[in-house]
Amino acid sequence: MISIDTKMERQPNLGTILMVEKVLKKNRDLPLKISEIKKKLPKQIMHQTLKKILEYLWESNKIIYGPKGIQWVFVDKKHLNKMKNNSLEI
Secondary structure, eight states: OOOOOOOOOOOOOHHHHHHHHHHHHHTTTSOBOHHHHHHHSSSOOOHHHHHHHHHHHHHTTSEEEETTEEEEOOOOHHHHHHHHHTSOOO
16 A cells, blocks of 8 residues: 655745745854854744754755855856956966
């Protein structure tokens, strides 16, 4: 007999993911603790939702975890072009 799990896990919506990404991008120079991320968000989100978003961002190589916190490491196209234009070709 097939068992159907009626307990569905809640998933973060795109707006919430983008909100967290924006905070991490803005603070890309310093690693942030989860509590610091929560304080910097424009609105509150549940702890489990934030953890799920951070897991997604880690799996997609946009953030890294370290002993000092979480840091944005993903380089977008605009940032790459800016670095390229300001570099010295050898």
